[in-house]
Amino acid sequence: MSGAVVWITGLPAAGKTTLAEAVAAVLRTRGQAVLVLDGDRLRSGLSRDLGFAHPARAEQVRRTAEVARIAAEQGLIAIAALISPMRADRAAARAIVAPLPFIEVHLDADAALCRSRDPKGLWAEALAGTRSGLTGHDAPYEAPEVPELRLSAAEPVAGHGNAVLAALAKRSLITPA
Numbered sequence: 001m002s003g004a005v006v007w008i009t010g011l012p013a014a015g016k017t018t019l020a021e022a023v024a025a026v027l028r029t030r031g032q033a034v035l036v037l038d039g040d041r042l043r044s045g046l047s048r049d050l051g052f053a054h055p056a057r058a059e060q061v062r063r064t065a066e067v068a069r070i071a072a073e074q075g076l077i078a079i080a081a082l083i084s085p086m087r088a089d090r091a092a093a094r095a096i097v098a099p100l101p102f103i104e105v106h107l108d109a110d111a112a113l114c115r116s117r118d119p120k121g122l123w124a125e126a127l128a129g130t131r132s133g134l135t136g137h138d139a140p141y142e143a144p145e146v147p148e149l150r151l152s153a154a155e156p157v158a159g160h161g162n163a164v165l166a167a168l169a170k171r172s173l174i175t176p177a
């Protein structure tokens with residue numbers, strides 16, 4: 001099977017990493033080589049020199065896309081779970097990966113849902129005024145206009161995982177279950 005990139009975008013606490021890990025777990029049980037590129041993990045190493053202002057966020061997206069492309073060239077399914085708030089940056093990621101398959105997944109959640117989850121306390125900090133620049137609070141998020149998949153974060157992850165797997169199978173990137 002060919003490699004590909006699945007790019008999951010959405011607000012903080014929408015469930016991007018949870019979805020990425022769920023899809024990766026299924027793919028691994030099927031013998032598919034997969035790499036999850038989580039924004040927080042990348043910021044603890046590869047991108048630890050970057051901040052959260054727009055130029056640094058664009059660079060985070062670029063670096064992730066470059067790693068994802070390399071993985072996909074080797075036949076892996078690379079799943080990037082990044083806020084990646086700006087459409088232009090996601091378009092640049094798609095261009096970096098081209099001509100390999102790129103599936104943009106918008107994990108659609110409103111701020112209220114994300115605040116109710118808030119596993120890292122980011123929304124609470126933003127509301128308390130101790131954190132600024134939180135995407136969806138006081139920093140912009142441009143939702144994808146025409147992603148390959150738009151999934152409601154209010155629905156269970158299991159169904160979303162199946163939707164991502166179906167999108168990969170539809171493109172003959174994995175064998176259908």
